[in-house]
Amino acid sequence: MEHSPPPFFKTGPTPLARLLIFSALSLAFLIADARFNYLVSLRQVAAVILYPLQRIAASPASIVQRIGDFFVTHGSLRSDNARLTHENFEQGALLQQLKALEAENAQLRNLLAARDRLPIKVTTAEVLYAARDPFSRKVIVDRGSQHDVLPGQPVVDNRGVVGQVTRVYPWLAEVTLVTDKGQFVPVQNVRNGLRSVLGGTGSDGTLELRFVPLQADYQDGDELVTSGIDGVYPPGLPVARVTGIERSVEQIFARITCVPLGGVAHYNQLLIVNGTPSLPPRPVETQKAPRSRKSRSG
């Protein structure tokens, strides 16, 4: 009852006026953020305030995991060890081959006077949590601008490309997964070198090749790697495997669905690729095409 004072004691604007003020403010923020990319610094400030809470909230899961790690049995450790030794042995042989091939490749590239492929530098990052947003596929990792992470850097795991850094906070970064609806990766078919663009569909575990002509040579099981022509992803990283091809005459493009090879939906360690592949400078535009608006006004 103390909540409903007589109207003449009331101070401040009415709820409706307040609603209008705050709605207008929210809408202004929405438009400023969506259209003009203002408010970046405000977002950074809010992120820093929120950071301790985020770290604390992410800790129960990691504590549970650590306790689980502590109570492993002797048997599982021994079998793990045996398996890893075996894998190490097998991969050692492959690595020796790879080294020989690398040397040969470098020599051939020298002969052809081609540019060297830069070695990739990576930063390890741990996934703190997946964004609780049913509309997009994003994860938050525990490395940020303090660890030299920049927006636009590709993110991979031990099996393939996972996504791309889209927003960076001081100690955190937001990674948009390849399965997000607006995320595209330029890829190349390993079997025949066909290039195309792989896009996310917004659902976990499905990717789609965009704008592939009906007659294009794709088969089930084809492996797709990054083509590297975009200057963002280093070339040759595995991205996806083709799982379904639908060619219907009614459509202009073939519908080719793929599954991502990287552990896109799993929580584990990720690698943020630091070294930006250095591309040759863009050719200088010698003759600028006259812009239509100018030609109209002038």
Place this chain on the structure above:
Amino acid sequence: MPEARFAPQEILLPVKAGHIAISLMVALFLNLLPWSGVWLWIKPDFVALVVLYWCIEQPRRVGFVAAWVLGLFMDVADGTLFGQHALAYSILAFAGIVLHRRVRMFSGTPQVIHVVLLLLMNDLIVLCIRLAGGADFPGFQYFIGSFTAGALWLPLGALLRLPQRHA
């Protein structure tokens, strides 16, 4: 949430500001836990739930400012457009403040129905903003969280009223 007017009434201590602030912090914390998979669908929006509770219980002390600021924090944490949760929570706070006398007249199920409808409206606002932004409809499981929140409403009220009882 207050008892029905016909039930024997308890006389509660006045709410402390610290108590309100801590409950809102805890709600934000619960929202930030690493939910995933099915839990993400079932999980209620704790911030919306607690903001609505305080708007109905203490409409003169908790209102637009708290709702709006918490909305901005939710936008940052989720990496979504700045202002979408702020807008939805502001409208939720408005509905809570305008309807607080009416909702408090009810007890039990009718009150829960009111709350579920208000939270569904909150979901719908966020959904509209996202659809306008070019997202796909995520499916009807998107609305499950509001029903979970409705189920939690009565226990939450009992919990948040605990510190107001006489020792």
